[in-house]
Amino acid sequence: MTIEAKPTNGARSRLDPEAMPRRDFLGLTAWWSAAAALLFGFLGSMRLPKAAVLPSPSKKFKITLPASLASGQAYVPAGRSAAIYKEGMQVYAVSTICTHLGCIVKATDSGFDCPCHGSKFAKDGAVLKGPAPKGLPWIEVKHLGGDNFLIDEGKSVAAGTTVTV
């Protein structure tokens, strides 16, 4: 004896094959949730190598400008990557880290030359030649009185910012 499946309008009969077999559905769900869990676990653990505290040495330092420093001549303290200028009563500092790929530029009579890929900069840091994508940033100078100044290489300021002595 055969049993006739009576198709009721709209609703699927128990006897029709399922659109997606339940087992397949559960199996796929299991695989994808396992994959998602692994992915998020991996991304989460990748937070570890991204340092929260940067162990760079302090970038603040004090200088005393030599009295003999001529106007428009760069003063580069040993071991630091900043050039300090005194023009009349105005003092300002320009970073000497090349904006191209981070070499230390050399102060010349006309501005700065980078030894690595030949970028050239003017005294105010503007790019004159080469691959550097932007000018050398100006950095913060604080007047401590007399010829003493506090320079912070880590803080850049808008180009043209000077300190009046």
Next chain:
Amino acid sequence: MNQAAEKPNATEPPASARFIENLKAFPNRLADTMFRTGRPQSDRTRATFVFGNVFLHLHSVRTHQWSLRWSTTWGLGIATASCFFILLLTGVLLMFYYKPYPEVAYLSIKDIHFVVPTGRFMRNIHRWSGNMMVVLVLLHMARAFYTAAYRAPREFNWLIGMALLVMTLGLSFTGYLLPWDQLAYWAITIGANIAQSPREVTDALGITEWFDVGGLQKLILLGSEDVGEEALIRFYLLHVMILPLAVVLLMAVHFWRIRKDGGMTRPADAEKRLGSRVDGVYPVFTAAPEKTYSLAAIVKGRTAAVGEGPEWTLPSMPHLMFAEAAVFMLTIALSVILALFLDAPLKEVANPAVPENPAKAPWYFLGLQELVAHSAFMGGIGIPSIVLIGLALIPYLDRETEGTGNWFGGPGGGPLVFRSVIVGLAAVVALEALVIRFGWLRQWWPATPQLVVTLLNPGTLLTVLYAWYSLWCLRRFDSTRAGALALFTCFVCGFIVLTVIGTYFRGPNWDFYWSPSQWPGH
């Protein structure tokens, strides 16, 4: 003594004599037990020798004669792998003394170089086989490309190979920092800032504040803003653990896939071209297998070898094994000779305040440095990514069959490659000459916006020229393979010329000099 008398076999010698006898037989027994199924003396034991050994079973038991011809592979893959093993061994030896901490690292390398017994020799071998590995992996890739060995069913193995190429370059890049001398410090500073160079684009678009991939990449690579102790320990970890492990894993997959993909690629008419069979030496398989149908159900391929023996194959032991051993010995010999006559460089200790002038990366990156000297992003990230993606797509775009397994096979063939060499060389030399003589956009119009400088520089122009020429070849021969042959050849020429210029013709301030003797004193 009565125990001995009770023994059923009265002729057996006494225990002391047996002991001596067993001792004498020990070396032979050891060898027998080592080979598990006996020594490889018959075709059968030669087969079990290979598949019964955990290391050797990456090979198939029999090897096609075509694969054994030198001109099929030039042994380049095995030579690359040999370099890797030499590097593992010498690297582990160097680790006995190396200390990954700034300044101390430099002193320990100095010790290795001047004090440690054989230290300089091991360091030299490590340095030169590292260089050789880079050359060999590039040559090996070129071989796989020019013989169209990336085609079905080997597409995926080509991708595994690309991953190995990237790992190989990564190994040499991370190793370059470890001596902590001026050369190392400034090359890695430049490298890390290349990782940061997407900022060149995000800055120009003004979106760096929200979307700073460049900064993130540099931060993760260095663990800090500058190359310092954090960077050194990260590079050390990558160099001695992460990358070697990855290479070993990938190499296992690479070799396994070669076996499973049916051995080396060979032309359809390989058998005809091999000429007469080498009968007699080690006879090729003669007896037809009695059963193939059970295998036919699981082996992929168009033609089932029904009723045929695996003709034109030789037992891998000894034929393939001896060839591999020969390549291995040659590679060792070459790196030892180099190490005897050339010392690995060691400059002054790293000084973050004074860059080397010129500061040069390892030679195989100097082509990139030449491009980077126009735009950090395009030269260091943009164009290399385009090249890598292009290489990865080759097997999926070229699905033709003409010329598979033949050197320079495919429409156009050798003459097309020859013409592409000329076009490739002419384009790069002309462009470089123009740039060196007359400069580029920024010298002509200093106010050119950065985005224009990034997009329109000698590197991108060269890429477009090459792409245009290869599209023209693709149309002309009506074949993707012809286009690929042209493009690959052009890029090889570009790479070589730029590398040579970067290595020999660039001096202080990255200015052009005909020879280092003209460099201004500094």
